[in-house]
Amino acid sequence: MGPRPSAPTSETADPAPTVEEVMELIRQHGGRSTTPRRMVLETLIGAPDDHRTAEQLAAEVHTRNPTINESTVYRTLELLEELGLVNHVHLGHGPSQWHLSSNHPRWYLTCTYCGSVTDTDPAVFDALVNDVVTRTGFTIDSGHFAITGTCARCATPPD
Amino acid sequence: MGPRPSAPTSETADPAPTVEEVMELIRQHGGRSTTPRRMVLETLIGAPDDHRTAEQLAAEVHTRNPTINESTVYRTLELLEELGLVNHVHLGHGPSQWHLSSNHPRWYLTCTYCGSVTDTDPAVFDALVNDVVTRTGFTIDSGHFAITGTCARCATPPD
DNA sequence: TTGACTGCAAAAACTTTGCAACGTC
DNA sequence: GACGTTGCAAAGTTTTTGCAGTCAA
Numbered sequence: 001m002g003p004r005p006s007a008p009t010s011e012t013a014d015p016a017p018t019v020e021e022v023m024e025l026i027r028q029h030g031g032r033s034t035t036p037r038r039m040v041l042e043t044l045i046g047a048p049d050d051h052r053t054a055e056q057l058a059a060e061v062h063t064r065n066p067t068i069n070e071s072t073v074y075r076t077l078e079l080l081e082e083l084g085l086v087n088h089v090h091l092g093h094g095p096s097q098w099h100l101s102s103n104h105p106r107w108y109l110t111c112t113y114c115g116s117v118t119d120t121d122p123a124v125f126d127a128l129v130n131d132v133v134t135r136t137g138f139t140i141d142s143g144h145f146a147i148t149g150t151c152a153r154c155a156t157p158p159d
Numbered sequence: 160m161g162p163r164p165s166a167p168t169s170e171t172a173d174p175a176p177t178v179e180e181v182m183e184l185i186r187q188h189g190g191r192s193t194t195p196r197r198m199v200l201e202t203l204i205g206a207p208d209d210h211r212t213a214e215q216l217a218a219e220v221h222t223r224n225p226t227i228n229e230s231t232v233y234r235t236l237e238l239l240e241e242l243g244l245v246n247h248v249h250l251g252h253g254p255s256q257w258h259l260s261s262n263h264p265r266w267y268l269t270c271t272y273c274g275s276v277t278d279t280d281p282a283v284f285d286a287l288v289n290d291v292v293t294r295t296g297f298t299i300d301s302g303h304f305a306i307t308g309t310c311a312r313c314a315t316p317p318d
Numbered sequence: 319t320t321g322a323c324t325g326c327a328a329a330a331a332c333t334t335t336g337c338a339a340c341g342t343c
Numbered sequence: 344g345a346c347g348t349t350g351c352a353a354a355g356t357t358t359t360t361g362c363a364g365t366c367a368a
Contacts, residue, residue: 069350128287137311145304152296228325
């Protein structure tokens with residue numbers, strides 16, 4: 001039930017939703033506006049550019065309401081992802097990282113040696129994305145898996 | 160202890176190793192030539208272009224020797240990866256897929272909707288790889304994580 | 319003989335699920 | 344009141360680890 005892929009180029013408009021807008025959307029889909037959902041959302045919207053694990057998110061929520069269960073956080077994230085409001089990324093071998101959806105593509109470069117994550121100018125990938133869709137019909141959806149490699153620092157010869 | 164990254168462009172030479180060559184290499188590193196290691200290797204070399212999970216590999220090995228344990232398969236794969244002879248890929252949310260290393264880069268495109276995997280002409284990515292390293296110093300190492308998106312078939316409007 | 323390797327079982331890490339109680343509409 | 348949602352606990356999935364016995368060099 002994901003959105004149809006559209007223009008895969010870099011854009012900048014970012015309509016950060018409010019908690020109320022999201023709750024309304026959930027109600028429109030037959031769901032209910034509940035305290036745990038509100039709190040997860042408020043935490044995500046509080047730092048919209050962060051990406052964090054479900055566990056970290058649960059810990060943040062717990063500082064305000066320790067009764068909210070981690071499985072509820074997982075279920076809320078799953079719901080919000082179905083609605084297209086959040087996404088998860090695999091930056092490495094650990095747990096998934098969650099963040100609010102944004103209109104502009106994100107490409108993560110993670111270093112195999114030091115683990116650092118570089119959030120790259122997506123324009124660099126535009127030519128590739130267009131080339132691939134022209135040649136194969138495959139529409140690349142950035143940012144679900146990181147691209148691994150060696151960062152500038154770790155690439156410098158140690159000798 | 161991985162190899163220093165070198166020219167990240169598409170090449171074609173593929174020196175498929177023999178079991179004996181690998182066993183010799185293992186011995187040179189202070190390791191031992193054992194039956195489980197031999198069998199895992201023979202299975203991998205038997206279908207060098209396949210990628211498969213540790214569990215599938217263990218099942219294949221079991222048809223010849225059921226006493227070999229899955230944890231030994233994991234440990235063998237880890238060893239062979241340290242030696243640069245095999246690699247694992249994350250094609251989706253399931254278990255890692257293992258395959259013999261090859262000289263030429265591999266890029267996997269997996270479809271979010273139908274799960275199909277497209278092994279793409281790596282030349283398409285050369286420009287990107289060169290662009291990124293020039294701009295940021297980051298040397299992209301293809302093929303550790305898949306690139307997700309929508310395949311041609313799933314992208315055609317249903318109406 | 320030495321110590322690397324193995325099988326086994328148990329645990330770790332991350333996520334999902336079953337179910338009865340609860341809260342929203 | 345109906346039924347979607349939650350907390351809790353338990354289980355599922357993939358991978359790692361501890362340990363005592365085994366085997367290659």
